[in-house]
Amino acid sequence: MEKRPHYFFAVRIPEHAKLVMKDHLEKIRDMIPFSRWVHDQDLHITLAFLGGAPSDILTEAVKNVKIALSDEKTLTLNINKLGIFGSVTSPRIFWAGIEESTHLQVIRKKVFAACELAGFQLETRPFRPHITLARKWIGEHPFQNEMLKLWEELQPTPLSFDAVDVVLYQTHLNKTPKYEAIKTYPLTSTKTFK
Template structure:
């Protein structure tokens, strides 16, 4: 039986930012053992995860999201550190962190509220913006928090980029890259 596609809203990273992160990932892979590293074309900042959605409900939601983002401005964002989710000695998610950003929080709030009003049951954990780089620690030894310091060696200054698109992605688990842009909402300069 084929699995239903899942959807999520995300902030798309510009191509040049993805390429810089790809280079950093290749270097980190040499010394930091995770089971699965994210394909650079799949790098993004998740705003809202929807899961499986019927086509008619998705079409209505896209109209509402387009409306709430209509006058939203593009903004600058900086990637400044590494972090992880899960056990300290064997993390399940390894990610790049962004500096605090009120515009990012505002956009996430608009999309989240719109999805809730459309009847979606959403995760209630606090929003922690991040870019997933890898999943599932596979090292023979425990993960060492000192590994997070590699970021400042690879990227001495925060990596700045212009956030100018919110995207609805569909997940294709059997493809690489596995996220397909279904709808794009440009943020205005």
């Protein structure tokens, strides 16, 4: 039986920010041994992971998210730190963190509610906006917290970018990059009235 593709809604990272991050990651990759590094074109901030979505519920979510984001504006986000999820000595996920943004929290709540309204049962953990950089620690020695300070050395000020859209991505496990934009929801720079 063929596996159903996975889908998720995310904030797209613009090209200029991806290029800066790619450059930083190439410099630290050898110092921080993880099994799988995320391709720079796959960098994003997940808002709602849908998993293997039945087409009727996915269609409903696509419609609901369009309505929910119809009056949302572009937002400026700042990448300001590195972090980990999982064991402190052998982390499962290595990520870049986003400075606190009330606007991002609002957008996430709208997307999340729109997906639940469509019938999805979503992850209930608190939203911790981040950009996954790598997975599965494979170092010979335990992970050291000092490694998280490498970001500040490479990027002394936060890496700022304008998030101009939310995207519905489909995962292709056999491709690189593996996330394909299926639907794009532009965030308007100013409200338009019709």
